[in-house]
Amino acid sequence: MSKYDYDMLVLGSGPAGESAALNAAKHGQSVAIVESLPLVGGACTHRGTIPSKALRHMVRQAIRFNEMPIFREIGDPRTLTYPKLLSHAKDVISRQVSMRSRFYYRNGIRVINGRGRFEDAHSIAVVNEDGQVDTVTADRVVIATGSRPYRPADIDFDHPRVYDSDTILDMTNTPRKLIVYGAGVIGCEYASIFSGIGIKVELVNTRDRLLEFLDDEISDALSYHLRHLGVMIRHREIYKSVEADDAGVTLQLQSGKRLQADALLWCNGRSGNTEDLNLGAVGLEVDHRGQIVVDDHYQSTVDNIFGAGDVIGWPSLASAAYDQGRAAAASARGKEQCRFVDDVPTGIYTIPEISSVGKTERELTEARIPYEVGRAFFKDTARGQISGETVGMLKLLFRVDTLEILGIHCFGAEAAEIIHIGQAIMKQKNGGNTLRYFVSTTFNYPTMAEAYRTAALNGLNRL
Template identity: 65%
Template sequence: MAKYDVDVLIIGSGPAGESAAMASAKAGKRVAVVEGRSTVGGNCAHKGTIPSKSLRHAVKQIIQFKTGNLFRETGETWRLTYPRVLAAANAVIPKQVELHTDFYVRNRVKLYSGFASFIDEHTVSIALLDGARDEVITADKIIIATGSRPYRPADIDFEHSRIYDSDTILEMAHSPRHIILYGAGVIGCEYASIFSGLGVKVDLINNRDRLLSFLDDEISDALSYHLRDNGVRVRHSETYEKIEANERGVTLYLESGKRITADALLWCNGRSGNTDKLNLQAIGLEPDHRGNLTVNEQYQTAVENVYAVGDVVGWPSLASASFDQGRALAAAILGKPYQEVAGVPTGIYTLPEISSIGKTERELTEAKVPYEVGRCLFKNTARGQISGEDVGMLKLLFHVDTGQLLGVHCFGAEAAEIVHIGQAIMSQPGEGNNINFFLNTTFNYPTMAEAYRLAALDGTNRTSRS
């Protein structure tokens, strides 16, 4: 008779939890998953990545249609409401749920819909959503993959109908004429693009001195320019003092003395790990002030048989990284070789989008690495001119002496797709990682991928003249 009900119990069915569950089940382990919603997919499928990127895609289609020559010839003028666009975007969620539910069925993973809390390091109580008596389940290994939620300061009334966070904004039932976005991180910049694309007046409040300072400076500058060009008012180095809302609008008071009034406010300044309902004190675990858990290189917490992956461990808080972390953790538990998740590309779905991997110019300069830059402006590519996606560029950073590709930075249409070509070359061992690959490879014409050859030519032409 088995000592435990299951070998692996996973709390959370988002990208990290799902990948850990599938990898463990395929290895022959008895696996169960607890999900706080009635359907699988976690915050990624229901409130985060999927709905927000689907919304962004719908807005991009609207922009393309409105700015196209064919549309202008018709002379039509109309404006789609935010709820209508949101409803169209949300149509993808049931498809995602159906797809991911099938994974659990095929791999015979037991699903519990409810909220888990620890009794001891091997035992969890599950408060089932259907109201039935709580289930108690024991497991040899327990994985916390509960994800994160928007951080909510106590002095802000998020119950007010004009104040939203990045979850509740996906339920907004009206179209604001003017919206304030407090927080200019990735989420804030993405929603600034979305709302400005819908014709909404946007104030983007940034508590730092530049947008997304982790990006290459040139890319950050390009984002700032295009947001402003699209009507977004970006306010740097500002911190809120208080927020007041009534039936007529919402007013943001800044410590600088400024007051900004709008129809709605979207708070998108940080996230918190979903650990407050897990009764972690029962096993002696204490999350940090943002609810995140500390883990070692094997994603193991201070409790030997309890692990954590995904957004609940903090950086990089990306769905792509969470998938890989879940698989790596399953391999570690099974005693198999695994590769630590590293070299994760940045994907930012602004309009235009941004993606990068590797070093920035600032990092290389500070490290005193001799490098050169190769650029290709999308307006100079045939595919960009044909598709009308002529905003942006591909930027390659490579070592002057060895030709080693050190960084890839892309701003513009399909940047999150284009970056993977550079990522593949950067991952090659030894001399396989070389800027000359792009010079010696035939690319389909016309394509956006051809930008690699043009950027490589631009960069190597500079070095040949030196």
């Protein structure tokens, strides 16, 4: 009989917390999960990945309807209001919550609603919404409390015209013009969503180019297509002040420019949700972003406390968080080997979407690795022509001598799906990762996947 209430206690029910709890339960451990929100799923389900992708899907459907001439025989172009889009997102969220709640029930995992704070390394006090405190003990603890949008102190986020990427899901009107400050992944995704429903968007980027971690050619393509949607992109700009009143919002930039709009969406940085955990009680420190530091077994500096997901920082992706949670649970139960998640594909759900895995041209050039490029343009594929999804390309980077694939970069419809074919080949050992796979394999026709064969042949023709 254990001297603790549970073998494992998980703080947070987002992707990392969910996968950690399920992994522990599947291995016969008693598990409880503490969730500060009334419903499970974390920010991923309620404020991040799921609602934003549901919004994007509906916008993309409307764009396709409005751009295809055959639909003009059915009726006039359709415009969507933002509240209508949100109603679809809420339906998806509801289904996600229902599904995830069943996971916990079927696996005998207790869900405790409230905010958890450490009393010591094995004791967590959970404060519910009524202020009642319940202390729960566990042999091991996984911190998976996620992150939230960073809010500078000099900006009034209580003003009804000023939003961050969480509160934008509460906006009840459709502004004519919107300023998006911060051109990271979230900022670019929302810029394409809002411009897709006819809202004028000013996208303020603090850096030299959009999403600098991408291959330059893909970044350039994103810039072009956002501008094609009507987005005004401003690079190398830093805010000085934000003024909001009943008439609108004014963003004063350090360069002297003054941008005016009906609303402001702040998308510049995220912070780990650790400030309420009372980490000082167990001797845990956080960095300037509120993130906890873990080793390659997801173990913190306190032996029985582990971390996973956004609260530990990079790469801050739901896809990685699921794997990190499983790895953290494995380490917590004493498994010596666990997968350290460091080879995550990039999936960016702009319009059109972007996905990549491996090295960029810039990285290979700086490392002085000889490589060649193979390209396939979606406009030249039969499936692209049939579906009307002619924007985009697949790009393969490979070694000149061995034909080993070094990087794959995709821009266009279903890029995040297409990338996994190449990712699977790149993971092959003993010489299996080679461009020749794509020219010696028969692909279904017509498909977007056959772009791999086209790109491989294009690359081989350059040798």
